[in-house]
Amino acid sequence: MSKFHGIAPAFYACYDKNGEINPDMVRKFTKHLIKKGVHGLYVGGSSGECIYQSVEERKIVLENVMEEARGKLYVIAHVACNNTKDSMELAKHAESLGVDAIASIPPIYFKLPEHAIAKYWNDISSAAPKTPFIIYNIPQLAGVSLTMSLFNEMLKNPMVQGVKNSSMPVQDIQMFKMYGGSEFTVFNGPDEQFVSGRLIGADGGIGGTYAVMSELFIKADLFVNNGENEKARDIQTDIDRIIYKMCSAKGNLYAVMKEIIKRREGLDLGSVRLPLAPLYPEDESVVVEAIELIDNAISKWV
Ligand SMILES: CC(=O)N[C@H](C=O)[C@@H](O)[C@H](O)[C@H](O)CO
Numbered sequence: 001m002s003k004f005h006g007i008a009p010a011f012y013a014c015y016d017k018n019g020e021i022n023p024d025m026v027r028k029f030t031k032h033l034i035k036k037g038v039h040g041l042y043v044g045g046s047s048g049e050c051i052y053q054s055v056e057e058r059k060i061v062l063e064n065v066m067e068e069a070r071g072k073l074y075v076i077a078h079v080a081c082n083n084t085k086d087s088m089e090l091a092k093h094a095e096s097l098g099v100d101a102i103a104s105i106p107p108i109y110f111k112l113p114e115h116a117i118a119k120y121w122n123d124i125s126s127a128a129p130k131t132p133f134i135i136y137n138i139p140q141l142a143g144v145s146l147t148m149s150l151f152n153e154m155l156k157n158p159m160v161q162g163v164k165n166s167s168m169p170v171q172d173i174q175m176f177k178m179y180g181g182s183e184f185t186v187f188n189g190p191d192e193q194f195v196s197g198r199l200i201g202a203d204g205g206i207g208g209t210y211a212v213m214s215e216l217f218i219k220a221d222l223f224v225n226n227g228e229n230e231k232a233r234d235i236q237t238d239i240d241r242i243i244y245k246m247c248s249a250k251g252n253l254y255a256v257m258k259e260i261i262k263r264r265e266g267l268d269l270g271s272v273r274l275p276l277a278p279l280y281p282e283d284e285s286v287v288v289e290a291i292e293l294i295d296n297a298i299s300k301w302v
């Protein structure tokens with residue numbers, strides 16, 4: 001089994017009362033997830049609110065994660081900024097800290113040609129020449145798809161060793177697996193189809209909702225490994241009910257999940273940064289009902 005397998009929660013941004021990065025909470029949250037038994041961590045991605053943080057802030061987050069995580073589980077650092085120079089700086093910094101891989105979305109806003117996207121990714125990779133590079137394919141948010149021509153171009157770089165695939169067709173996972181070569185890693189992106197992603201060939205998953213119910217995803221992963229497909233399907237159904245509930249709030253999904261972690265686990269990660277919407281008073285019932293669903297699912301399955 002490759003090092004990159006199992007359950008890798010996308011790390012949430014940790015803020016203090018004033019909305020500043022809270023390094024102490026970054027460490028506590030890292031320790032908390034390690035104790036839960038997850039296999040890896042994905043730091044500084046969408047869930048880490050990377051696009052709303054400065055280069056300096058993102059370095060501080062990764063440094064504090066690495067202090068707790070080094071040698072205990074794999075760490076993938078998402079290093080993309082929307083310009084090449086800052087992304088290269090973060091890539092270099094991540095390599096100096098000894099992360100297991102770096103990852104990057106494509107550049108957003110301008111519709112760039114594929115050769116420019118490939119150059120952006122290869123430049124970032126060249127700033128961390130000893131560290132595996134994972135392409136983050138998330139067309140519904142990035143507005144750019146990892147096409148086969150772009151994928152094949154990227155495979156010429158031997159450090160390109162995986163894709164985190166968040167496109168909705170599950171078959172995309174199979175395609176990247178098929179053409180990536182035997183050592184190539186593909187992570188499932190959409191948490192709502194984690195089990196399907198694993199069954200069609202994903203080595204593991206990186207997900208935005210894992211940290212709020214890691215027990216359930218660890219169990220789902222185990223069911224797939226053991227060929228217990230009916231149980232895998234049924235736990236996925238319970239997971240999806242929880243995700244749909246959390247997504248029904250007026251406030252942002254990450255604000256909901258941080259509130260749930262605060263109440264269930266006693267860790268205060270703060271709120272989200274604007275323009276992401278914080279929790280509204282009318283979200284109280286969503287939080288309470290989601291907690292009940294999570295508690296019930298954990299007592300049923302774990
Ligand atoms: C669009 C998006 O953010 N996708 C994430 C990464 O793949 C997922 O992990 C979601 O957070 C999750 O599936 C909840 O919808």
Ligand SMILES: CC(=O)C(=O)O
Nearest residue numbers: 010045046047207208
């Ligand atoms: C959700 C996710 O995978 C991310 O943080 O990018």
